[in-house]
Structures are given as C-alpha cells and as structure tokens.
Amino acid sequence: MKRVFVNEKWCLGCHLCEYNCAFANSGLDNMAKALKDKKIYPRIRIEGDENINYAVSCRHCTDPMCVKSCITGALSINDGVITINQEKCVGCLTCILVCPYGCISQNENSVAQKCELCLKNSSGEPACVKGCPNNAIVYEER
Amino acid sequence: MSKYVIIGNSTAAAGCIEGIRSVDNSGEITVVSGENHFVYSRPLISYYLEEKTDLQRMKYRPDDFYEKNKCNVLYGVKAEKIDKEKSEVYLDNGEKLSYEKLMIATGSSPFVPPFKGLDTVENKFSFMTIDDALAIEKTVDENSKVLIVGAGLIGLKCAEGLLEKVGKISVCDLADRVLSSIFDDECAKIMQNHLEEKGIEFLLGDSAEEFNGNTAKMMSGKDVEFDVLILAVGVRSNIAIAKEIGIDTNRAILVDNAMKTSLENIYSAGDCTEYVDFSSNSKKVMAILPNAYLQGNTAGKNMAGESAVFDNAIPMNSIGFFGLHAMSAGSYFDEKDGGKCYIEKGERHIKKLFVKDGVLSGFIIIGDVSKAGIYTNLIRNKTELSEIDFETIKKSPTLFAFSKENRGKMLGGVV
Numbered sequence: 001m002k003r004v005f006v007n008e009k010w011c012l013g014c015h016l017c018e019y020n021c022a023f024a025n026s027g028l029d030n031m032a033k034a035l036k037d038k039k040i041y042p043r044i045r046i047e048g049d050e051n052i053n054y055a056v057s058c059r060h061c062t063d064p065m066c067v068k069s070c071i072t073g074a075l076s077i078n079d080g081v082i083t084i085n086q087e088k089c090v091g092c093l094t095c096i097l098v099c100p101y102g103c104i105s106q107n108e109n110s111v112a113q114k115c116e117l118c119l120k121n122s123s124g125e126p127a128c129v130k131g132c133p134n135n136a137i138v139y140e141e142r
Numbered sequence: 143m144s145k146y147v148i149i150g151n152s153t154a155a156a157g158c159i160e161g162i163r164s165v166d167n168s169g170e171i172t173v174v175s176g177e178n179h180f181v182y183s184r185p186l187i188s189y190y191l192e193e194k195t196d197l198q199r200m201k202y203r204p205d206d207f208y209e210k211n212k213c214n215v216l217y218g219v220k221a222e223k224i225d226k227e228k229s230e231v232y233l234d235n236g237e238k239l240s241y242e243k244l245m246i247a248t249g250s251s252p253f254v255p256p257f258k259g260l261d262t263v264e265n266k267f268s269f270m271t272i273d274d275a276l277a278i279e280k281t282v283d284e285n286s287k288v289l290i291v292g293a294g295l296i297g298l299k300c301a302e303g304l305l306e307k308v309g310k311i312s313v314c315d316l317a318d319r320v321l322s323s324i325f326d327d328e329c330a331k332i333m334q335n336h337l338e339e340k341g342i343e344f345l346l347g348d349s350a351e352e353f354n355g356n357t358a359k360m361m362s363g364k365d366v367e368f369d370v371l372i373l374a375v376g377v378r379s380n381i382a383i384a385k386e387i388g389i390d391t392n393r394a395i396l397v398d399n400a401m402k403t404s405l406e407n408i409y410s411a412g413d414c415t416e417y418v419d420f421s422s423n424s425k426k427v428m429a430i431l432p433n434a435y436l437q438g439n440t441a442g443k444n445m446a447g448e449s450a451v452f453d454n455a456i457p458m459n460s461i462g463f464f465g466l467h468a469m470s471a472g473s474y475f476d477e478k479d480g481g482k483c484y485i486e487k488g489e490r491h492i493k494k495l496f497v498k499d500g501v502l503s504g505f506i507i508i509g510d511v512s513k514a515g516i517y518t519n520l521i522r523n524k525t526e527l528s529e530i531d532f533e534t535i536k537k538s539p540t541l542f543a544f545s546k547e548n549r550g551k552m553l554g555g556v557v
Binding site: 003005006008047048049052054056059061062065068069071072073087088090091092093094095096097098099100101102104105106110142 | 157183185186189194195199200201202203204431432435436439458459460461462465467469471511512513514515516518519539540541542546549550552553554555556557
C-alpha cells in the first residue's frame, strides 16, 4: 500500500503541507475562503527546530493501537487505510493517548481527525505531497 | 471444525471474535450475551445521556459484524455453570453448549454496599449498561435533584451526561478527592474546581450512611434531599462462574500474557481479569476498554492456534469533562517511591511526568493533551530516557526528541 513518507533532509519547514491539508479537507473549492483568518486544523504537522524539519502524519500502521483502543468503533482499517467515522466519534481522545507518533488531533468540532491520504476528499491523492515545493514528502510503496 | 464459546458480548468478546477470525475463518463461534443488545460501547452511556451519540452510533461494530464473522449470538441468555470435564457450558434457558476453547468475558458488575434503608429509595440506579442509561433518562426531568454516590470515572461521567437534563447534581465520595483512581490530590483539585464551576456540587470525605425515602443521611450528619439516586461506588469483577470450577482467582480471574486462565482451553479477558501492569510489574484489575479489546484479541488468536501475547498492558485513561480534557497512564512513582516527578502547572492545567529507573513510568495531564501518545509509548517501550532528549520532550511530546536514526525508522518505513 502507498503511504506518505517524509525526507527530513529536504523538508524546508515551510508548513505548506499543513495549509494544503487543511484546504483539501475543508470541503471548499477556494483556498482563501477555506483558510483565510481561520485557525487551521491540519492532519499533518511540521516538527523540528530552526535547522531540522520534517512532516508527521498517520503511518497507517499495520497493527494500529488507535483502532484497537477506540472506544466507539469509529476508527477502522479499510483496505489498509486507517479511517475515522467522525459521526461516531465522541471526542474521548483515547486515540491521541495511544498513537505513538502523535498523529491524531482534534478538529474544530472537538472530535478526532487524522490523515486518510485524501482518498475521501476532492484532492483524491495526498494534498501535502502534491503541494510540497521541495519533494520532501512522497506518496509511495515501501 | 473448532468450536468456540464466548461468555459475554462486550468489548473483550468483540476483540476475541476478531482475533479468532484473523486466524480461523471456519470454526463455529457462539456468543452468550446476557444483555439483550448488539455489542455496544459501554463508556458511551454518558454521551448518550448528553445526546452526543445515539443507540445506533453506540454500536461498537457495524450492523453486519456477527454475520460477517459467522457468530451465533444468544441474546438475553446467561451462562450458569461450566462443566470442565465435559467441556460444556450450561445456560439459564436450560440448554448447554459444548466447546473446545472457551472465553470468559463476563465483565464486572456495580458494587452496591449494603446501605441501611436503600430499599426505601424509589428511584435508584447503577450506571453500567445501556439499560441503566435508558431507565435514568426516563426518570429524570429538568427539576430532578440527583445524588450520585461515588466521584470516580463512572459517577462523574454520569454527572456530566445528566447536568443539562436535571435541576441539581450532588456527588459524594468517601475519598477526599475526585477521580481518586487516576488523579493525585493536586490534579483532582483542578478537575473538581472545573466541575464545580459547571454547577456540580461535591460532598467529599463524606458518604451516605442511611437512606430514608428521598433523604440521604450523610456520615457528616448532613441531610441531602434527592429525587434520583445513582450508585457509582465501584465495580466488582464477575468471577463466580470461573471460581466455582477451580480457576485461579484473586480479586478477578488471573490470566497470563496469552490470556490463558489456570485451566486448559479456558481463556479470559476484560474487566473480569487480573493481569500484569507493565509499568509497575504487578498484577492488577485494569478495567479499561482498550485493554479489554487487546486482551480479547490476543486470546482469540491463541484460541485459534496462534501464539500471541499482550505483555505491555498499562492502566491508562483519556477522559474529558465539559471541554477540559485529562489523560493518565502508567504508574505514578514519585520521590517517596524512589522516582522523580516533573511538574508543569497553572490554574487550569497540569502535567506530571513520573520517572523511575531511567524510564518514564507514568504521567497525568490535564489541559493540552495533544500528542500524549508519544509519552504513552515511552512507558510501553520502557524507552531509556538517556537515549532521547528528555529536556525537549518533557515540555511537549515530539518525535524531535528522538535521534535522527530512530526518527528515520519511525517515519521511514511500514510500521
């Protein structure tokens, strides 16, 4: 299965992936309308310092603690992709308590959100990868 | 064809079914479900009262779960006795089931102390099952005065679920702090203040001594008037069926890290078990949903012939009240236990990291809980803190605290 990987040597720490992620998942067709003057809730996050940066998003683990720990059954594996049913999620955040990578966060409605590889939104493929100016994030099989 | 019988139909049972089916697609699975309900998420009953979920969304698995996993579910039927010689389970409907592998996932029941005069109370409830929640929902109205006995996770989630629906909520507990199973004094105080601000009244270090109709006589001498009484004192593991056939028990059924009981071909998982807490290396009842699933899943795989272990179970909780979130995990070893505690606090938030023998043994966070799983993972892996940048990670959980090489391993391959 294809997954999103980061090459920290090439990551500039520009945070564009975060904006592209938030836009792709906004359901809107205009980036300014979707993001301008708003707090954004990206599912990929840049970590690091002034010198080293890298993007972190869901690893789509083969034996995922988040799915096994989810108290509602909102998290499940579908063809290898870990997806969340936000209608079912009550925002207990147990998934955040168990994700070893810190890849699950709360959205603006206080329920959990995570990278679903943009397979369910209009981008169709990971928007973070598409928009990375330095090819530091890739979408590939390893 | 193998024959599996599962006594119980909650989280551990669901984990067991999925565990069996990941190995054996053809064996016959029979589930004995005491409750007349499709598998549902028990902790959601407070969210149901709060109207954050409904009966359909509370289902722990999709509607076709049993069908897809080829399970025969016997609803509203209880297992009464196990015949270990004949490998049979006797049911309360007079029938019996034979098994090759048996799972005991009987869970726990509310513990109701023998209060004097409890029989004079008309509206009294426990808060464990969907039926409890439905009965409470029917009984309360916007003027109800509710007394909850027990300021633990169950009692306080019930309080949160009911607050908008009733006139007044008082919570009493013999302990002098709220959530005493997961918080120390300092953390408990922050949450108590928050809950009081939202309108919940506390009577701590005090409990009901006697009931007389709609009045609770408290130990302190106070009288508390109420219309609805919720008893959330604690829970007891359901172990009678195991104990009477000689399965080793303590407070609960003792299982090893493969979820085997002391008897051949009999496994157990969930709230009815006692097993090793990896963070303190002592056996405990860790009645929490994620562990119930992980135990059940491990047991299921083993019942179907694989060799799986769940050997890094820790107590952990993620819980929020009215928007203020708290997480806790592991064991809190502070100075008096030979550990060290790193504290960061303000009026409405706190973070405590407990370090012992060079590893993170536990933590409590109230407030910003983002990425806390990175801490949990340090506990589960017994990561040597000397190998990471602890100064960085103690301020906020980040993979940046790991060496470039380890980070590369975490993010560079399939995990």
